[in-house]
Amino acid sequence: MTTQFSYPGVYIEEIESPVRPIAGAETSVTAFVGLTLYGPRTPTAVESWADFEERFGGLWTGSELGYAVYQFFLNGGSKALVVRVGEDVKYAEADLGHGVKLRAKQPGKAGDGLKTTVTHDASDTQRYTLAFTDGTVSESYDVSVDPALRSRWPDRLLATSQLVELAADKADQRPDAVADKAFTPGTDAVLKTDAVLGGLKALAESDVFNLLVIPNQLPKPAADPDTRDSLWAPVVDAAVLLCEERRAMLLLDPPFAWDSPAGAATGAKAGLPVAGVAGRNAAVYFPRVLISDPLGGADRKVGPAGTVAGVIARTDTRRGVWKAPAGTDDGGMRGVRSLQFRLTDPQNGTLNKLGVNCLRTFPVYGNVVWGSRTCRGGDVLSDPWRYVPVRRVALYIEESLFQGTKWVVFEPNDEPLWSSIRLNVGAFMDRLFREGAFQGRTAKDAYLVRCDADNNPQAGIDLGIVTIDVGFQPRKPAEFVHIRIQQKRDDAPAQGS
Structure with a gap:
């Protein structure tokens, strides 16, 4: 005026x-969609692995998502957006009477086969022996519900159990005497494509994300892996469409049918999981990786997308979004013990020309990301968006200007x-x-x-x-x-x- x-x-x-x-937009906020033990079913931000454990229950053998998030934070990720989808998991349980209810420590069918024995102490009505076995591991506890012996109450003693935990808030009464009582079987959560598509719709209304990971996980049918890939295809199509709308990149695990280097080459020649122009916003990585399972036991084979998302986040912090998240310096994969297949140079060359990003193992350097092409990166396409960092710089500029020029409206x-x-x-x-x-x-x-x-x-x-x-x-x-x-x-x- x-x-x-x-x-x-x-x-x-x-x-x-x-x-x-x-101000520059964020570059490596990664959205994950899949099964979790519990937690909200709306897109929820988590900023550490401890945060994920608290909100969604951490790792369990029935979910690929937990391992993808674990690898993401292990490799340098700092912020994730988690969308819980799928059915609820049910634990194996046993009701021993008098308010004493137990459940398996491991969710789903992993707790099946548990048996418990309760033996009363004839000289003390407040004491009993509680024993468990799953056929391999056996445990026994001398329990008392005497208020003066609080350290021997079942809630205190079972805190150290590898097999079971209390399912009730309190257990201050002595349960019935039983011998080898079987637990009621649990049920694993099942992930169906409809549930994932619903999760993607919820994600469409969420805050900004830059990378999207949906670990391949479907029940194994009697049919061959090609059938599973056909069932999973609508998820990939909807995911890459969402990434185009939200200026994000879709990181893909290898399809189920890529069960060997030759199978991957044959599959890639027939067509990558994302075809057409949409492929500029997607990248596929091969092979799967073996990680040391924090839940114990043998190494676990998981999809590489969660690990790669962490590598991208780390590279963005160290070098910038314009640096390819690959190579001996920036492509190292933490927590990866080995690869499903140790690729040779000729195998790598074949897949690279087809737009497949290979993971390699080299002496001294270990396991590294050794490719940085989008699904438009096949040599025959000669596409200007063939490289992941080139596409991500464009998306970064687009998102930054989208957010930073809103003041122009109505001027x-x-x-x-x-x-x-x-x-x-x-x-x-x-x-x-x-x-x-x-x-x-x-x-x-x-x-x-x-x-x-x-x-x-x-x-x-x-x-x-x-x-x-x-x-x-x-x-x-x-x-x-x-x-x-x-x-x-x-x-x-x-x-x-």
Whole structure:
């Protein structure tokens, strides 16, 4: 508003600055969709593995999701968005009477086969022996419900049990005497495609996420793995569509049918899990990885997508979103004991040309991510979005400008506005250039920001449209190191000299 001058003197007026700094969007918030033990069924942010354990129950053998989240945080992830879907799990249980109810420590069918024996102490009505066995491990506890012996109450003693836990709030009475009483069998949660599709709909209404991981998990039918891939295909199609809408990348485990390097090559030649233009927002990794299972027992084979998401998050923090999350320096996979298949160079070469990102094992370096192509990365496609970091830089710029230019809406659409847009968007792009995000020796070579009368004709202004053109020269990863060696010697002296 114009200042009204009336009396002689000094007038102070604050003028709004045209500078509106654009903050960079987050780059590695990873959404996970799948089975959990318990927890909310709405998208929920977790910022550590301990947070996931508290909200969703941590690991259990019936869920691939828990292991994917575990590997994500182990490899450098800092923020996840978890969507719980699927049926509830039921524990194996035993009601011993008088309010004493027990359940298996492990959820689902893992607790089946448990038996318990209760033996009364004839000389003390408050004492009894509680014994369990699953056929392999046996436990026995000398229990008392005497208020003076609180340390020998069942809740205290069973806290150390590997097999069972109390299912009731209290157990202050002596249960009935039984011998080898079988627990009521538990049931595993089953993940169906309809449930996952519902979870994706819920995720569509959530906060910003940049990566999406949906671990492959379906009940094993009598049919071959190709049938399972057909059942899973609607999930992949819906997931990549959501990623296109939300400017995110879909990280894919290998399909069920890719059960060998040759099978992966055959499957990839027939078509990657995501086809067409949508493939620029997806990347598939092969093979599966073996991790040390924190629940004990032998190593567990899991999909690599959760681990790769953690590697991406770590690389973003260390180097930037423009650095390929692969290689001996940035592609190391923590917690991975070995790979399902140890690929050779020729096998790697075949899969790489088809747009499949391979995981490799090298002496000294260990297990590393050794590929950074999108599902549009097949050599025959020659697609400009063939590389993961190139696509992710574009998505990062899009999301940052989407969030950082909302102030433009309803501003007068003329040169003063265009000038302010050029100033603020240009400052954002220049910052990225100085951080090393773009190729080019000078800012003019690296990026452009155009918002003026040339790309905002009167026809567009009349429709209420302001157009901002932003371009950048991406930095593409050096996939192949070509070293040329030849012999060198001094030139022979000219004849007759």
